[in-house]
Amino acid sequence: xxxxxxxxxxxxxxxxxxxxxxxxxxxxxxxxxxxxxxxxxxxxxxxxxxxxxxxxxxxxxxxxxxxxxxxxxxxxxxxxxxxxxxxxxxxxxxxxxxxxxxxxxxxxxxxxxxxxxxxxxxxxxxxxxxxxxxxxxxxxxxxxxx
Amino acid sequence: xxxxxxxxxxxxxxxxxxxxxxxxxxxxxxxxxxxxxxxxxxxxxxxxxxxxxxxxxxxxxxxxxxxxxxxxxxxxxxxxxxxxxxxxxxxxxxxxxxxxxxxxxxxxxxxxxxxxxxxxxxxxxxxxxxxxxxxxxxxxxxxxxxxxxxxxxxxxxxxxxxxxxxxxxxxxxxxxxxxxxxxxxxxxxxxxxxxxxxxxxxxxxxxxxxxxxxxxxxxxxxxxxxxxxxxxxxxxxxxxxxxxxxxxxxxxxxxxxxxxxxxxxxxxxxxxxxxxxxxxxx
Amino acid sequence: xxxxxxxxxxxxxxxxxxxxxxxxxxxxxxxxxxxxxxxxxxxxxxxxxxxxxxxxxxxxxxxxxxxxxxxxxxxxxxxxxxxxxxxxxxxxxxxxxxxxxxxxxxxxxxxxxxxxxxxxxxxxxxxxxxxxxxxxxxxxxxxxxxxxxxxxxxxxxxxxxxxxxxxxxxxxxxxxxxxxxxxxxxxxxxxxxxxxxxxxxxxxxxxxxxxxxxxxxxxxxxxxxxxxxxxxxxxxxxxxxxxxxxxxxxxxxxxxxxxxxxxxxxxxxxxxxxxxxxxxxxxxxxxxxxxxxxxxxxxxxxxxxxxxxxxxxxxxxxxxxxxxxxxxxxxxxxxxxxxxxxxxxxxxxxx
Numbered sequence: 113x114x115x116x117x118x119x120x121x122x123x124x125x126x127x128x129x130x131x132x133x134x135x136x137x138x139x140x141x142x143x144x145x146x147x148x149x150x151x152x153x154x155x156x157x158x159x160x161x162x163x164x165x166x167x168x169x170x171x172x173x174x175x176x177x178x179x180x181x182x183x184x185x186x187x188x189x190x191x192x193x194x195x196x197x198x199x200x201x202x203x204x205x206x207x208x209x210x211x212x213x214x215x216x217x218x219x220x221x222x223x224x225x226x227x228x229x230x231x232x233x234x235x236x237x238x239x240x241x242x243x244x245x246x247x248x249x250x251x252x253x254x255x256x257x258x
Numbered sequence: 259x260x261x262x263x264x265x266x267x268x269x270x271x272x273x274x275x276x277x278x279x280x281x282x283x284x285x286x287x288x289x290x291x292x293x294x295x296x297x298x299x300x301x302x303x304x305x306x307x308x309x310x311x312x313x314x315x316x317x318x319x320x321x322x323x324x325x326x327x328x329x330x331x332x333x334x335x336x337x338x339x340x341x342x343x344x345x346x347x348x349x350x351x352x353x354x355x356x357x358x359x360x361x362x363x364x365x366x367x368x369x370x371x372x373x374x375x376x377x378x379x380x381x382x383x384x385x386x387x388x389x390x391x392x393x394x395x396x397x398x399x400x401x402x403x404x405x406x407x408x409x410x411x412x413x414x415x416x417x418x419x420x421x422x423x424x425x426x427x428x429x430x431x432x433x434x435x436x437x438x439x440x441x442x443x444x445x446x447x448x449x450x451x452x453x454x455x456x457x458x459x460x461x462x463x464x465x466x467x468x469x470x471x472x473x474x475x476x477x478x479x480x481x482x483x484x485x486x487x488x489x490x491x492x493x494x495x496x497x498x499x500x501x502x503x504x505x506x507x508x509x510x511x512x513x514x515x516x517x518x519x520x521x522x523x524x525x526x527x528x529x530x531x532x533x534x535x536x537x538x539x540x
Numbered sequence: 541x542x543x544x545x546x547x548x549x550x551x552x553x554x555x556x557x558x559x560x561x562x563x564x565x566x567x568x569x570x571x572x573x574x575x576x577x578x579x580x581x582x583x584x585x586x587x588x589x590x591x592x593x594x595x596x597x598x599x600x601x602x603x604x605x606x607x608x609x610x611x612x613x614x615x616x617x618x619x620x621x622x623x624x625x626x627x628x629x630x631x632x633x634x635x636x637x638x639x640x641x642x643x644x645x646x647x648x649x650x651x652x653x654x655x656x657x658x659x660x661x662x663x664x665x666x667x668x669x670x671x672x673x674x675x676x677x678x679x680x681x682x683x684x685x686x687x688x689x690x691x692x693x694x695x696x697x698x699x700x701x702x703x704x705x706x707x708x709x710x711x712x713x714x715x716x717x718x719x720x721x722x723x724x725x726x727x728x729x730x731x732x733x734x735x736x737x738x739x740x741x742x743x744x745x746x747x748x749x750x751x752x753x754x755x756x757x758x759x760x761x762x763x764x765x766x767x768x769x770x771x772x773x774x775x776x777x778x779x780x781x782x783x784x785x786x787x788x789x790x791x792x793x794x795x796x797x798x799x800x801x802x803x804x805x806x807x808x809x810x811x812x813x814x815x816x817x818x819x820x821x822x823x824x825x826x827x828x829x830x831x832x833x834x835x836x837x838x839x840x841x842x843x844x845x846x847x848x849x850x851x852x853x854x855x856x857x858x859x860x861x862x863x864x865x866x867x868x869x870x871x872x873x874x875x876x877x878x879x880x881x882x883x884x885x886x887x888x889x890x891x
Contacts, residue, residue, distance in 0.1 A: 163476050164449075164457060167469050184532065194530035197539070202479045202526070204538065205508035206472065208412065209500060211419025220540035233540055249420050256428070256464040287873040288865035289686055293773040313864065323772065323827055429570060429583070431603075431612050431807065435777035439863050451814050459795055461806050462612040491863035493602060493779045495570065495581040 121175035121241035123150040123234070126165060128158050128193070131182035131223045138227030146231045147238040150178070157181065159192025163203055166217065170250040176216040176241040178233070183221040193221075215240070216247060259362075259390045260307050263333070266359065266387055268302035270331050276357055277328025280318050282311040293318065297327060305333075307389075309366045314485040316341040316441040319351050331357035335366070336379030340483035340518025341441040343384070347525065348481075350444060353384075360385025362392060372499065373486040376404045384521070401510060408503040427467040429494035432460060436488035436498055437474060442481045449473060475501040480509040480526035483518040542739070543732035547595070547713040553731055554641060555590035563638040565608055567594045567601045584608075584640070584647075595642050596709070599685045602861060604785035605640050605647045609670045610654060612782070612807045616666065616792070620800035631802075633669060639727065641677045643703070646690050646855035648678045650785030651702035656847050657788055666805070675723045678703040679715075684745045687856030689869050692749040695853045698741030708739025715739070749872055751850075757876045758841045762833070770874045771832035773864040778809030780858035780867055786839070786851050789815075810835055836871060 127133045133154050139146060155161065158181030169177045179200070187193040200219055207214045218237055222229050267279045283294030283304045291310040295318075296302055316338055318324050334342065339360060345351045360382030365374030378399040381392050402409070414422065434450070437443040449457045450470060458473055459466035475498075482502040489499045509515045512535065515526050545553075557564050563586060570581040583603045587593055615631045655671065658664035681688075681697035690696050700706055704724035707715040716739035717732045719725040761767075781787040791808035795801050808815065811832070816825045825831045843851035852868055859867030 164469070164473055167472055171465055171469070184536070191530060194532070194534070195528075197534050197536055198527060198530050199476075199479075200539070201512050201534065202505055202508045203476060205504045206475055206479075206501065208416075209408070209419065209504035210423055210468075210472065211414075211416045211421070213416060218540060219538060249417075249424075252464075253424060253468055254465045256424075285870075285874070287870040289859060289870070290865050292865040295769075295772050317775070318773075321828075323768065323829070431778075431782045433778040433782045433809070434812070435775070435779045435863055438775035438777040453793070456793070456795065460791065460793060461795065461804055466613075487863075491777075491779070493783055493861040494583075 119242055119245060121149050121238060121244075121246070122173055123147075123176045123178060123237055123241060124169040124172075124174040125150050125152050125178040125180060125234070126155055126158075126161055126169075127152055127178075127222075128181035128188075129154050129156050130188035131186065132180040132220075132230070134224035135222045135226045135230045138224065139230045140227075142227050144227055144231040146234040149238045149241075150234050157187065157189050157192035158196035159187070159189065161196055161199075163199070166203075170212075170216075170247060171254055173251070175244070175247045176218065176237055178218045178220065178237055180220040180222050180233070183223055186223065211249075213244070213247065213249070215244060260305075263307055263359070263361070263389045264302045264305050266389065267296060267305055267331065268299045270357060271296065271302060272299040275329070276331040278324065279305070279331045279333070279359075280315045280324070281305045281333040281359075282307060282313065282315075295324065295327065307333075307361060309368060309370075311335070311361075312366050312371075312487070312490055314338045314341060314439070314441055314487045316345065317439060319345070319356065320441070320444050329355060329357075331359055333359045333361055334382055334385070335361050335363040336382045337373065337377065337483060337485045339382040339385065340379065341485065343518040343521050344481055344483060345441060345444075347521065357387065358382070358385045360388045362388065362390030371486060371490070372407055373484055376406065378404070379519075401507075405503055405507045408500060408507060411500055423468070424464060426496045427471060428464055430462060430467040430471070430492075430496060431494060432462040432466065432470065433493060435491045435493060439487045439491045440478070440482075441485075442478055442483075443474070449477070471498070471501060475505060478502060479505040480513075480515055481517050482506060542735050542737060543717045543719070543728070544710070544735045544737065545707075545715050545717050545728070545732045547715065549731070550595075550707075550715060551590045551593065554587070554593055557639055558587065558590065561636060563634075563636050565605070565638065565640045566592075566642040567598070568592045569594060584643070593642060595679060596682070599683065599688070600644045600646070600681075600855060600857070602857065603783050604650065604855070604857060605643050605676070606650065606654060606785055606788070608638060608640055609651065609674055610658075610667055610788060610790075611670075614666055614805045616803045616805055618800065618802045619794075619796070621798070627800075635673075637673050637675070638670070639675045639677065642707075643676055643678045644681060644855065645678050645697060645699035645701075645703065645706075646688075646695060646853040647785045648676050648702035649695050649699045649853045650855075651676065653786050653843075653847070653849065653851060653853075654788055660847075675704045675727050676702060677705040677707060677724070677727070680706060680708045680739070680741045681744070682709055682742060685856070687859045687867075687869065688745045688854060689748045689856060690854035691744040692747050692751065693850050693852050693854040694751075696741070697744040699853070708741060710737060710739050745854075748869060750876070753876050754840055754872055758837060761875070762837075764875070766875050767833045768827075768829040770871055771829045771866065774811070774828045774832050774866055775863055776811050776813055776828050776831070777863070778807070778811055779861040779863065780835075781809035781811060782807055783857040783861045785853055785855055785857070810838070832866070832871065836868065839868065840872075 181193045270276045279296040282291050284291050284306045293313050458469045486499045509526050513526050565586050568585050570583050582598045582601050584601045618629045620627045658667040704721045706718040789808045790805045817823045839851040
């Protein structure tokens with residue numbers, strides 16, 4: 113069990129407008145409580161996610177990143193999430209090789225009806241990141257001079 | 259083999275089949291083997307073929323000054339020829355307009371470069387002209403052998419890995435030799451040159467260098483053919499091939515795909531399957 | 541009369557400089573994990589221990605010492621947006637003295653050139669501050685390779701331009717220490733022993749260029765079609781410019797976001813395609829041959845006309861680092877001097 117911690121992780125969530133964003137909204141309208149550590153960034157579709165965005169999140173001080181969108185088959189733009197999934201499969205390997213903490217990068221499918229799932233995923237990722245602590249390695253990378 | 263190469267190129271130029279042969283030469287002042295562009299039959303004598311012929315010449319097929327010289331014949335080793343397959347798939351070249359001179363190769367460098375020890379394309383597979391004797395073996399190498407260097411690297415812990423890259427990338431000066439030498443890096447405006455707004459910091463800091471190398475590696479995912487020129491030319495000696503190997507392995511493991519091996523294969527990025535695995539997605 | 545210092549004593553001295561809290565840079569082996577690397581790289585870098593310093597057994601480092609006075613990334617000032625106001629904040633600078641030990645004379649000679657550029661029509665405080673804090677100890681070269689051509693560009697293995705102290709290797713692992721400036725004298729005060737043995741600076745590479753012929757060619761050769769032929773293989777990277785001791789182009793960029801950021805200065809190179817792109821989209825140097833030509837003209841005609849010396853010290857780094865064997869000497873030899881060279885030797889990457 114993790115110790116109660118003063119450390120409040122910064123979680124960046126890149127979410128698609130049509131599913132996960134609405135799912136998060138549903139969590140709100142249902143008054144489901146979830147940790148306020150998450151900063152939500154809304155994109156039209158997970159297919160738009162460029163890996164630069166993940167890198168930038170870490171550069172800007174994120175301790176963990178969540179990428180979430182429509183379930184396969186439900187993409188508002190038909191296939192954006194399929195393309196995204198392909199890229200994620202490849203990108204995870206690059207994270208491994210670089211030694212970038214893959215426990216700090218999470219992917220999920222959360223639909224507009226899954227307010228509860230949003231609550232669960234955010235709670236889990238926050239607790240897990242609290243245990244992991246701040247992402248010291250990337251801070252160090254950003255602070256190193258030229 | 260060298261005489262055969264020179265004679266063939268001389269003929270191609272003399273009978274007007276091509277106007278330029280892109281090959282390897284060793285001009286005195288260059289101090290080694292370098293790319294040469296032969297435009298007259300007499301100059302075909304300048305061509306060389308030895309284990310110092312490192313360059314992947316396919317890069318030059320996309321240069322406007324070279325296209326302006328006319329129809330080209332290009333000398334390729336097996337690894338280089340894979341680049342032609344990818345470039346054609348991506349509509350950057352038209353194979354019917356190029357004469358491909360395949361050079362049978364048993365490796366370059368003394369000692370042999372790491373890529374040569376993991377090579378299974380000693381014989382270019384789709385050349386118009388093949389020069390040299392086929393090597394005795396022609397068996398495909400198992401994947402474990404081809405990715406052995408990566409496997410060795412991945413035995414390090416994640417903390418050791420990131421410490422390794424922090425040490426290595428601290429030497430990067432953003433000279434972009436890696437990008438300039440790579441046949442797959444042909445974007446007219448590279449994302450690194452975008453500045454309204456800036457997409458990737460141009461600073462040669464650890465932050466900027468991580469951002470650049472991660473981005474470049476990913477933009478090459480399932481496109482890099484493993485010619486390792488990027489690693490060879492890096493003035494700071496950074497072992498970029500490890501990054502490219504990791505994405506190549508991911509493409510092979512998950513999609514049975516190796517860039518440039520099969521002209522008919524569906525690309526990895528840009529295509530998808532409903533059954534693509536997703537056990538890592540919550 | 542000369543002053544001598546044993547190699548072991550020199551290394552101990554370097555150790556003391558480090559212990560005193562001074563920053564010390566010198567040639568070192570940037571070796572990484574042996575089982576995954578096929579070559580050792582010798583580069584100038586900050587030393588963390590005296591035994592990292594390499595003083596013999598290689599031609600010259602693959603980079604130059606300019607990065608210690610003209611870093612590849614430098615923060616100029618930071619800014620914060622406060623409503624409609626912008627607050628500018630200075631960057632804290634490192635006040636520590638820095639010593640460059642074991643520099644090649646071709647690197648140090650370039651510093652004088654950089655001093656001029658950074659103080660010509662504008663006094664560059666960022667450069668000057670670092671320059672002031674720097675003491676340069678050069679090591680006269682005992683060997684050269686086919687890429688070295690210092691003797692062809694008014695320099696040589698014992699060039700004292702830009703140097704505060706010149707070390708000349710002697711037999712029995714000793715150096716003659718020639719303090720050339722007050723800074724140099726202060727650094728080695730009390731460290732050396734008087735002697736009658738004098739070091740001899742060796743001859744250096746044979747002449748490889750006829751500067752007069754180069755000048756004549758450049759005067760009339762701007763439109764010569766050979767430029768295109770010779771430089772066709774150039775890839776347009778910055779390996780030459782960034783490893784060159786005298787190249788000094790830079791780009792200024794603001795790196796930040798809606799809250800604020802930092803104005804930085806980064807190295808730039810005339811070999812990049814976008815180097816001369818105008819806001820209109822027009823690019824006066826849109827083809828690589830034009831960019832290569834410009835580099836040669838800058839070094840051998842434009843800068844000399846303005847400042848009276850060449851913008852090149854013949855170190856050969858451009859060719860050593862070039863992926864395709866171009867660089868100043870091969871280009872000039874191709875285009876001006878058609879005489880045969882000796883059998884080429886391998887590039888200077890060996891330890």
